[in-house]
Amino acid sequence: MGIPEKIKRIEDDLHKTQVNKKTEHHIGLLKAKLAKLKREQEEQASRGGGSSIGFDLKKSGDATVVLIGLPSVGKSTLLNKLTNAKSKVAAYQFTTLTVVPGAMEYKGARIQVLDLPGIIAGASSGKGLGKRVLSVARSADLILFLVDVFQPEAATVLMRELISIGIRVDQSPPNVVIETTSSGGITVSPQVKLTKINEELVKDILRVYDKNSARVIIREDISDEQLVDVLLGNRVYIPSITVMNKVDLVNAGFIHELSSKLPYKFIPISAEGNVNLTALKEEIYNHLNLIRIYMRPRGKEADMEEPLIVRSGSSVLDICNKLHRRMKDDLRYAQIWGKSVRFGGQKVGITHRLMDEDVITLVT
Ligand SMILES: Nc1nc2c(ncn2[C@@H]2O[C@H](COP(=O)(O)OP(=O)(O)O)[C@@H](O)[C@H]2O)c(=O)[nH]1
Ligand SMILES: [Mg+2]
Missing domain, CATH: 3.10.20.30 (Beta-grasp domain)
Incomplete structure (x- = not known):
C-alpha cells in the first residue's frame, strides 16, 4: 500500500470515529500516524525536485514581516504605504505574481515587509500559487494577516493554511524534552498535571516515531498534537497580528459589532485612506520585540x-x-x-x- 492509500485509510478511520473519552487514545494515535505519513509524502515530493526558485527570498533588514491575505484585500496597497516598495495595485485578483519585498523604517529599525502573491483557500494543498508561496512565511519573524472588512472569516481560513504547512502561530515551542536512550524503554516524567494527554498515549505516540527507548520530560500541559510537533521537529513558531482593511467603507458601529463577535483581536485600518497606519507600524514594531x-x-x-x-x-x-x-x-x-x-x-x-x-x- 502506498503512502496516499495509507493516508486515506487513516483519514477515513478518523472520520468515522466518534470523539469521546474512550476513543481519545485511538484518535491521538491516528493523528500521530497521519502526521508521520504526511511528512514522508512531503519528503518524497521534495526529492522529486519541486524547486522553490523565485521564492527563496534573502532576508534583509533587522526583521521580516510577511503579509498574508486573500486576493484583493489590499496587501499591495498596504505594502506601498508602509514601505518604499512599488507593488502593483489593481481591482482584480492575482496582480502580485512574485513575492514583493519592501523596507519599512521605524524607530531606527529597518523592517522587511513581504507581499505574498495570490494566496487562496487550499493553498497549502497546492491550489493557486500554493505551498511554495506560503512557505516563504516560515522564515518570517511576524505574520500579518490582512482581511477585508466584509470578509473577516478569512483570518481563520488563512490560519488553517499555515498550520498545515507546519507553522504554529502565536504559540511557543512546547516545553518538552525527549532524550533518546540506548535501552530501558520509555519513561515519562511529567512536571505538571497532564489533562490533555496521558502517559500511555505519550508512550504509544513515541513508538509510532520509532522511539522505543527514551526519557520524556514534560514541563507543561501539552496536547497530543504538541507532542507530535516536538517529534517532527520541523515546526516554526511565529507571532501574528490581524489587520482589518477597508474600514473606510463602514461606520464605527459596524467595526464595534465585528470586534464583539469575532474570535480574534484586530487592528482596523484603511490602507488607501491612510487610517491608523502609524498605529499599525507601532504594533508591528512592538510585536517584533x-x-x-x-x-x-x-x-x-x-x-x-x-x-x-x-x-x-x-x-x-x-x-x-x-x-x-x-x-x-x-x-x-x-x-x-x-x-x-x-x-x-x-x-x-x-x-x-x-x-x-x-x-x-x-x-x-
Ligand atoms: N475602499 C478601500 N479600498 C481599498 C483599500 N485598500 C485597498 N483597496 C482597493 O482594493 C483593491 C485591491 O487592492 P490590492 O492592494 O491590489 O489588493 P491585493 O490583491 O491584496 O494586493 C484595489 O482596488 C484597491 O484600491 C482601502 O483601505 N479602502
Ligand atoms: Mg497585490
Whole structure:
C-alpha cells in the first residue's frame, strides 16, 4: 500500500470515529500516524525536485514581516504605504505574481515587509500559487494577516493554511524534552498535571516515531498534537497580528459589532485612506520585540543617531556577531550605560543581556 492509500485509510478511520473519552487514545494515535505519513509524502515530493526558485527570498533588514491575505484585500496597497516598495495595485485578483519585498523604517529599525502573491483557500494543498508561496512565511519573524472588512472569516481560513504547512502561530515551542536512550524503554516524567494527554498515549505516540527507548520530560500541559510537533521537529513558531482593511467603507458601529463577535483581536485600518497606519507600524514594531543599542566608541560620545537593532533578550555576544566575525574573539569586556546595569559604565561579560536603549562600549 502506498503512502496516499495509507493516508486515506487513516483519514477515513478518523472520520468515522466518534470523539469521546474512550476513543481519545485511538484518535491521538491516528493523528500521530497521519502526521508521520504526511511528512514522508512531503519528503518524497521534495526529492522529486519541486524547486522553490523565485521564492527563496534573502532576508534583509533587522526583521521580516510577511503579509498574508486573500486576493484583493489590499496587501499591495498596504505594502506601498508602509514601505518604499512599488507593488502593483489593481481591482482584480492575482496582480502580485512574485513575492514583493519592501523596507519599512521605524524607530531606527529597518523592517522587511513581504507581499505574498495570490494566496487562496487550499493553498497549502497546492491550489493557486500554493505551498511554495506560503512557505516563504516560515522564515518570517511576524505574520500579518490582512482581511477585508466584509470578509473577516478569512483570518481563520488563512490560519488553517499555515498550520498545515507546519507553522504554529502565536504559540511557543512546547516545553518538552525527549532524550533518546540506548535501552530501558520509555519513561515519562511529567512536571505538571497532564489533562490533555496521558502517559500511555505519550508512550504509544513515541513508538509510532520509532522511539522505543527514551526519557520524556514534560514541563507543561501539552496536547497530543504538541507532542507530535516536538517529534517532527520541523515546526516554526511565529507571532501574528490581524489587520482589518477597508474600514473606510463602514461606520464605527459596524467595526464595534465585528470586534464583539469575532474570535480574534484586530487592528482596523484603511490602507488607501491612510487610517491608523502609524498605529499599525507601532504594533508591528512592538510585536517584533526589537531593542535599540547605541554604540559608544571608547573615550568618545555615543552615536545616538543610528542604533543597532537586535531582538529583545540579545546579549553582548549577539552585538559582537552583528558587528563582525572576529569581534567576539578580540573582546576583553564591555561597558554598559542603561537599564540592564546597576550603574553607568558597569563592566560586563559576553553573556550579559542588554535592554532597550542601552549604550555599549566594546573594549578589545
Ligand atoms: N475602499 C478601500 N479600498 C481599498 C483599500 N485598500 C485597498 N483597496 C482597493 O482594493 C483593491 C485591491 O487592492 P490590492 O492592494 O491590489 O489588493 P491585493 O490583491 O491584496 O494586493 C484595489 O482596488 C484597491 O484600491 C482601502 O483601505 N479602502
Ligand atoms: Mg497585490
